[in-house]
Amino acid sequence: MTTAQESDHHESRYRIGVDIGGTFTDGTLVDSTTGRVTTSKVLSTPSNPASGFISAVKKLLSSASVDPSHIEHVVHATTVATNAIIEGKTARTAFVTTQGFRDMLEIARQIRPSLYDLQFEKPAPLVPRQLCFEVEERVNAKGEVVTPLDDHSLNQVVNQLASSDIEAVAICLLHSYRNPDHERRIGEAISEKLPNVIVSISSDVVPEFREYLRASTTVINSSVAPIVSAYLSSISQKLVSENVTSELLVMQSSGGVYPAQSASENPVFMVESGPAAGAVAAAALGSNLGQPNVISFDMGGTTAKASLIREGQPNITKDYSVGGAAQSGTGAFGGASGYPIRTPVVDLVEIGAGGGSIAWVDSGGALRVGPHSAGADPGPVSYGLGGTKPTITDANLVLGRLDPNYFAGGEMKLDIDSARESIRVNCANQLKISVEEAAHGIIEIANTAMVNALRLVSVQRGHDPRDFMLIGFGGAGPAHTVRLAEQAGIPKVLIPLGPGTASALGLLVTDVRMEGSATLIVRADQADLTQISREFQRLENLGRKAHKQAASASGAPVFERAIEMRYWGQSFELSIPAPNRSEIDQTWMQELTESFHNAHQTAYGFRANDEPIEIVNLRLTTVGKIARPQMLKLSITDTGVSIALKGTRPVYFSEESGKQGMIESKVYDRSLLPAGAVFSGPAIVEEPDCTTVVHPNWQANIDEFGNIIIQPKN
Amino acid sequence: MGDIEKSFLDFDGFSDDVVNLQVEITVDGENVFFDFDGSDKQRRAPVNSTKAMTFAACAYALRALMAPDMPVNEGFYRHIKMNAKAGTVVHAIHPAPVVGGWETQVRVNDMLFRAFADGLPKKVPSSTKAMMAQAGFGIIDRETGEYHCNYEALAGGYGARANSDGPDAVQQHGQNTENAPVEEVESHFPMRVSRLSLIENSEGPGKYRGGLGMRRDYQFPDDPATFTILSDRDIQGPQGIFGGLEGRKAYYILNPDCPNEQSIELSSKCVIDLKPGDTVSFQTPGGGGYGSPFERDPRAVLKDVIGGKISIDRALDMYGVVITKSTREIDSDCTQKIRQSRTKTRRLP
Incomplete structure (x- = not known):
């Protein structure tokens, strides 16, 4: 048995990453023992992203000839939550708060998003006002109950919710980060009456002070939860039907991953x-x-x-x-x-x-680039797919930086004449400059x-x-x-x-990360150190519990502590990593405050040694390490660069680069450039999905991992 | 000949006289000339704006009316010409007090857009709160004996625009301060914010309506405190434009929601002593409307009724829109009849 398990473990060495973008879905499969990488690119399927996801996975498995049972885990990055918010397709959500604060989401931060725009709009709250409800209760800043939770008003709200045809509820009461009792009781009452409604409680999602920010976070969490959990369960099923039964992990906005189960419960962490x-x-x-x-x-x-x-x-x-x-x-x-x-x-x-950003001349005669993009359809003029407006890609083509015959590895021929003509008509003529100068202007503005x-x-x-x-x-x-x-x-x-x-x-190449935090507003010089210690201990216990969901995909939990601090009287804080000491004592506090002064110096250019410092939040991240895959190393050879030289072509460079105008530049095939190769700009390095431009006065070399490293000459 | 526009502050804090403001704007070739002749002499009350503040109002208005990405540099400022005579409320000189000068400055800003309205009807908003809405309190912490004070400036309704409603509870021209989180304030002061809400039915009605005003109630349950109000709009709310109507005026009320004799209306500029248990309710104005309320899309009126922003009665009185109470549906026939007859008889709401 042991042998079999060891052997299984040895075989489970492949990891898959799938990243769904607006146009393409990118898949990457890495053999974690050798570092060999296989990639796949399929068209995204916005109406049903799961279908693009699974095509990318299938393509990876077949082109790498990997048995699905040997997949260690699958990591997924998705914009399904952001898209729901941007497109106004979030779940029908209600909001429950303390009496007197029903309009928290409408008022928001009371600021205009743009100083000089007279036509600005405040974003429409994700919960319409008729679905915002108040409950009679009040807790003060110390967490003491000032007005007990009134059962009658709670029942009224629950009944209103029951007749409101909602899918989710967000609950955020004042000072619930200090005392979550009322929020929990309201949540339980709602779940009891409406078992199919998703309930998010602010003191669970992000138990930190500042009611509007906590409420907004909680509302987003509950309003995307039905969408995210349905989506993740659909791709889990699809993976199973392809015999991939290993853990599904989801990328968070922080760059850490967490299990699909955690993502379904707390999707606000994966919005970005x-x-x-x-x-x-x-x-x-x-x-x-x-x-x-x-x-x-x-x-x-x-x-x-x-x-x-x-x-x-x-x-x-x-x-x-x-x-x-x-x-x-x-x-x-x-x-x-x-x-x-x-x-x-x-x-x-x-x-x-981006490559598709459109160049134009404004009414004042100034050359502009973007923000409009030709996207992939119709795309740049040179694609010949109906685009008529010059883009950054067209300008790069005219300047010789892209090869019309080697775009997408030669799969697509670019029409340089129509790119030139479009830049002439739309930019150069108005500006009374040459097409090359206009193209160069487009690139420089971008x-x-x-x-x-x-x-x-x-x-x-x-x-x-x-x-x-x-x-x-x-x-x-x-x-x-x-x-x-x-x-x-x-x-x-x-x-x-x-x-x-x-x-x-x-x-x-990342780890499982689970975020925890607690608000503790206290001056650093008056802080009760045992209380800080106790709070961190409590957060660690919660972190251990949360980590259990990811236990099979990562190592034993380790903890990262940070303290959010500010000078007393400030409104915004800085996050300071906790001193690396086992005990929270006076020395710990001294090191912490010194780090804060330094961080303030870095961020704002000054420190105020005599000002009292205030702690506001404690943060604890529970990390489950995932071993990094080997990076595939190449052997350094002294074969030189000549085998990779495809030829030369004229490429436009500017005065700032040392020379101006069309300069004959060497063109290299990246796949043939050996590790150890050294070459000088001006040069172009081509590979199927990308072109690298090395400017005059810069020198490039290929390192042992195949990266191009480019530095100024001398 | 330029467009002349007048405005006034409701109260200067010392006398009952309004503070008159006037501007004539002339676009002359490449320059824009702002002439403030006709504005009052500077006051003993602290409502005086400095020359720089007045100039900033002119620059702001011009900047906001031009292309959004135009750079602000010397070449821009060169074209702003201004006549604001020394010794007036728009160009105070020593020893005029200026602490409340922003009340004048923001009202000047509001007046400038009204002056531009005939020339640029699609661009200017109707009147906004055009007052700073400054609320301050001082309190002695019983535990430490230390005196603490807090200051903040509140949002109000924004003016309606040619194609959109004025946003609710938001900052105004030249002012963009955030609200202090209630949990932050309560963590540092022995007081409570007992209410923070939109004020229903406070919008200036119009084809596009003004934004709703905002209410913030400061309660001092256990300690005496002093409360300072430096604000305005206690006589007239923000005006409407092109047939739009006025927004609700501001209210400053000691002990709201109490029997009449205990509930006292405060003035827009005052410092009062509070006893334990007192509450001050700071209620900012709604924005002015744009265009006739009878031209407002009934569906937009219904949406406000469903959201509780305006009442069914107000929908009828102000907009001539009949909404059936039980079904929350628009009665189109009745609405059309009422709107027609009121337009014919020129009976404005």
Whole structure:
């Protein structure tokens, strides 16, 4: 028996990651013992995403010839929750709160999302006002009951809910993070009467102070729960019918994974599941090379995303709005255009610049790029599928950066003449410049917006971009990455193997993470240390319990503690990792407050040594480690680059790159570039799903993992 | 010749005289000229705006009416010309008190959009709360003996626009402060916010309606406290535009929901001492409406009735929309008749 089990264990060595995007569903299968990676790309099926999911899995299994029973686990990133919110297809949800606060969701944060827009709208609450109910009860800030829960008013609300044809209820009472008793009793009363209705309780979902943010998080949780759980159970069934019976894990917004069961119960943690994978992939690629500080740049067909990774961990924020404009870097109030969630989210800046972004000249005669995108249909002019407006892809083609005969590995021939004509008619003529200059202008304008995104995640958060490596991926990313590094002052660029599907790799190089938190508002110099210790202990017990669901997919639970703190009187806090000491004593507290002063210095440029510090929240993440797959290593050869040289072609480079105009550049086939190869820009590296542009004054080499590493010459 | 527009603050805090404001806007070639002649002399009461504040109102209005992504640089400011005479409420000089000068500034802002309305009817909103709605309280913590004070500025109804309703309970032109979470405030002060809600039926009716005002009740169960109000709109609510009607005015009430003799209406500018158990109810105005309420889509009226934002009676009185109580459905025939006859007799709500 033992032998058989060991052998089974040995065979269960394949992991599958599936990432569903707007256009394509990307699958990645990795052999965790050898590091060999198989990828698949199928068209997404938005009307029934599960069908695209299972085609990607089937394609992986057949092309890697892997027995389904040898799959260790499957990790999935999905936008099913976000889409439900953005498209207004959430479940019919009711909201129950303390008497006097029925309009919490309507009032929200009372701010306008945009300072100068006179036509702005507040986002319509996910619960209509007629489904918001008040119960007579009140707890104060100390958790003491001021007004007991009134049974009569509770019964009334339960009866109203029963006649309201609802699928879910969110309950958020004032100060329930201190005393959840009334919330629980209301939840029980509702479940008893309406056993099929999903009930989310704010003190379970995110037991932290600030009633509106907690309520909004809870409402999102309950209103997407019926959709997410139905979706996950449908793909679980499909996996079983393909004989894949191993654990299904789901990517969270934080970059950690959790079991499908947890995701069905607490889906608010996976709302931004999709974009997180790219940042996790970049973190793993950097760490693998001993470069824990990297900036991730992921550019696809419609948007570009930037995020910052420090010490191997993506930057995490809890100040996030779903469906809002905050991520496009439009300003501090952008979040007010969406629905806030107080769960950890990878801190991304996303802007409307992708290969399909359309260039145009505005009424004032200025060249503009985006935010409109030609998408995949009709796509860029050069696709010849009916697109008439010039896009970033068309501009790259005109500049010689893309090969018209080797797009998608030659599967699709690009029409360079119509791309030129479109740029002439739509841009160059108005601006009275040449087609090349106009195309170059399009690229530089898009680059400027993307450099701004890189600055938002670095300089604006107090990090110097010169201390980071830039990792470029996504179908359109590597054509722009070197120029962005040049403009942002980043001294090193990495382009991974298979940049078009690299973000799906992020699904396979992360751990199970379960979030827990507790509000404890107390001045650091007056804090009861045993209380802090007790609270962390309580959170660990909860974490252990939650981890049981993921026990088969990950290692024994380990805990990461953090404390959210601020100077006394401030309204916003910073999350500080707890000092690495076994006991919470005075030294622990001194180290903690010192870390806080330093973090404040980094984030805001100053520290206030004499100001009292206030603790507001304790956070505990329960981590179940998942062993990283081996990275496939290549042997360094000295065969040189000539075997990979496909030829030369003229490529347009700008003055800033050292030379201006069309410069004859070498073109390499990436699949033939051996590890150890070194070559100089100007150069183009082609592979089926992507083209890398190496600018003049930059030098590239292929490392032992097949990455292209590009650095300034000298 | 420019468009002349007048406005006023309801109360200056010292005298019963309104604070008159006036602007004439002339677009002359490449410059926009804002002439504030006709505005009152500066007051002894602290309602005086500085020249910079008034200039900021002009720049804001212009910026908001132009292309959304136009950069704000020297080239933009160069085209703003302003005449605000020194010694007036829009250009206070020493020793005029200015602590409540923002009341004047935000009302100037509101007035500017009204002045632009004839020229840019599709762009300007109807009147917004146009008051800062500043609420402060001070209280001594019994446990530590320390004095603590809290300040916040509340949202109100936004003005209706040419194609959309004014949002409910939101900040106004030039002001975008968040509300303090109730749980945060209660964690630091021995008091309770006993209510935070929209004010039903407070919208300025119109083809598009103004946003609802907001109510925040501050209760001091166990301790004496002082409460400060620095606000306005206690006489007139935000006006409607192009046939739209006025939003509900602001109310500041000591001990609301109590028998008449204990419930006292406070003024928009005051400091009062509270005894343990007292409550101050701060009620901000609703936004002004845009266009005739009889042109409002009855389905939009019904939606507000179903959401409880306006009552069935108000739907009939203000909008001429008949909604059957039992079924919550629009009676189209009756609605049409009532709207026709009221339009014919020019009987406005």
